[in-house]
Amino acid sequence: MAGSVFAAGKLAALLSLTAAALALPEGPTNFERSDDAILSVCKNISSAISSESDVYYPLSFQYSADIAHWAASSSANAACSVEPGTTEDVGKILQILGSTKTPFAVKGGGHSSNPGFSSTTGVQIAMTRFSQINYDSSSQTVALGPGLIWDDVYAALEPHNVNVVGGRVTGVGVAGFTLGGGYSWKTSQYGLTIDTVQAFELVLPNGTVTTVTADNEDLFFGLKGGFNNFGIVTQFILKTFPQTQVWGGIITITGDQLDKVTAAVAKFSAEVTDPKAAVLPTYNFVLGQTGVSLIMFYDAPTPPSGIFDDFLAIPSFTKDISTRSFSSLVQSSPANATAGSRGLFHSVSVLSYTTSLLNVIVNESMYWGKNLALDSASFISYDVEPFLPSLFSHGAASAYPPDRSRGLLPLNLYFAWGSSLADDTLHQAVIQSADRIRAAAVAEGQDVADAVIYxxxxxxxxxxxSIYGSNVDRLKSIKATYDPANVMGLTGGFRF
Structure with missing residues (x-):
């Protein structure tokens, strides 16, 4: 039975990808402008930019790539797409968009699950051409472009035996991940990705280019977790760290072993203090059955005995665990299997993953997996992320998290489905599920009723x-200082 479930799951993923490729993307429209007016802006941009940049229109291959997103529900049919190739051209584009009050969106890797955050029916800016990876061994830093995905970064740094604090699974973009905070396999050692940023190259809303470091206290603070509220980042300079081979990979476990998985996760969360060790257990409901995808990671070729023994003792359906390169481990996860589906993320922050709380999460996956089946739900997933409680101690003040005095552990809810008719139903379901899990954590004594989320x-x-807590007023003030005309308010996302 398990074999047929996993085989059917692969077939379903292939069918969803095919359907997504044939379907026209959908998305919200937040601004009202005529198509002719926006097309006129597209032509103005085309005339103003250099030969290093280009404007594309529907039916071209480049346009289709520029508007595409990992989640089909995050894509929208833009009037045109623009691929800037220089910071000066980014500045010209922002000046034209701001002066004409034209809606736009900025896309890095395209992994946002929120409709309208990096997509638009106006002008789509795709940062694809900013794909630089420049490692500086003398400063132990690397300069990265916002058009990259982390897979590219890890592969380029591997020959240098160094690495960065970046994404944990394949296909995730550098830009949005970093500007939002960035939880990594190395977070218990070094903090969030924003805690390792040395500088941002930023095109301000007025079109000027600046380098933002800790010397610019307010703007540096705002960019670390504040997304694209302050302009468009064209380069990140990150600190690098020595990298050996690592140990780990993914195992999949069928539903009859859930109690053993839960016990092992709770024990790991409570007892393992080695910052090099991490796990990412995901409770899934797919095709009528529950199961677990478990990624294990140790930041060395061989882990100390005992850390992962409980997980390895559980009978598994598949197992891909070895000493390998960091890139190989990241790519071992089938994170792109649901690409092309409609989807939403949501989150709950907790202080610890106890057995009782994990049982609530398991029950939620079963409940919603069964009850949303007729609403075209294809994948119901709860990603448990047990970092060390000291995870926020590695960095200085930042937009996110607003409070570094205690460590919050994120839980990522991910619901995927096929039909746009079910959008509202899935939206309400993921909210209800998060609320129930938060209430369960509070009921067992965790002080997280008002904890911020990632x-x-x-x-x-x-x-x-709910994201920035007491930082909201300061962030609004910084935004008003650097974007008084509210140019970045013409794009989507969490706006200050």
Whole structure:
């Protein structure tokens, strides 16, 4: 039975990808402008930019790639797409968009699950041409373009035996991940990705280019977790760290072993203090059955005995565990299997993953997996992320998290489905599920009733306070200083 479930799951993923490729993308329209007016702006941009940049229109291959997103529900049919190739051209584009009050969106890797955040029916800016990876061994830093995905970065740094604090699974973009915060396999060692940023190259809304470091206290603070509220980042300079081979990979486990998985996860969360060790267990409901995808990671060729023994003792359906390169481990996860589906993320922050709380999460996956089946739900997933409680101690003040005095552990809810007719139903379901899990954590004594959530997992209608807490007023003030004309308000996302 398990074999047929997993085989059918692969077939379903292929069918969803095919359907997504044939379907026209959908998305919200937040601004009212005539098609002719926006097309006129597209032509103005085309005339103003250099030969290093280009404007594309529907039916061209480049346009289709520029508007495409990992989640089909995050894509929209833009009037045109623009691929800037220089910072000066980014500045010209922003000046034209701002002066004409034209809606736009900025896309890095395209992994946002929120409709309208990096997509638009106006002008789509795709940062594809900013794909630089320049490693500096003398400063132990690397300069990265916002058009990259982390897979590219890891592969380029591998010959140098160094690495960065970046994404954990394949296909995730550098830009949105970093600007939102960035939880990594190395977070228990070094903090969030924003804690390792040395500088941002930023095109301000007025078109000027600047380098933002810790010397610019307000703007540096805002960019670390504040997304694209302050302009368009054209380069990130990150600190690098020595990298050996690592140990780990993915195992899949069928539903009859859930109690053993839960016990092992709770024990790991409570007892393992080695910052090089990490796990990412995901409770899934797919094609009528529950199961677990478990990624294990140790930041060395061989882990100390005992850390992962409980997980390895559980009978598994598949197992791909070895000493390998960091890139190989990241690509071992089939994170792109649901690409092309409609989808939403949502989140709950907790202080610990206890057995009782994990049982609530398991029950939620079963409940919604069964009850949403007739609403075209194809994949119901709860990603448990047990970092060390000291995870926020590695960095200085930043937009996110607003409070570094205690470590919040994120839970990522991911619901995927096929039909746009079910959008509202799935939206309400993921909210209800998060609320029930948060209530369960509070009921067992965790002080998380008002805990902030991670912006990259937050649902599109989450309040600013739910992500940035007491930082909201300061962020609004910084935004007013650097974008008084509210140019960045013409694009989507969590706006200050």
């Amino acid at each position: 912006g990259n997992y937050a649902l599109y209608d989450a309040s600013l306070t």
